[in-house]
Amino acid sequence: MGVKIGTSDSIENETPESVTIRINGKEHKVPCVEGQTIFNAAMRSKLEPPASCVGGVCGTCMARLVEGRIEMENFDAMHEDDFKNKNILTCQAVLLTKTAVIDYDAC
């Protein structure tokens, strides 16, 4: 069973359009479609986000969810503090909101 992280239930299940990604001190707004992971969206826009297992196990792809709401099926690499801080595994996270803001630099 998956886990959802982010802002209120009331705005979830919008059709995703884009995600704003902060990485290496810069901010990029990239397209993100329904069912696509944030990691995949970043890769398609040639941002070279950190990753290793791409299976929710290692935590290398972790970033902070600043705005929006996501769902993850696998989240083995998440610890209690990560949930508290709204950290997410970008290789697993799919958008439930139209837009979101993700910050790799915060993790």
Ligand code: FES
């Ligand atoms: S790349 Fe290993 S958890 Fe995402």
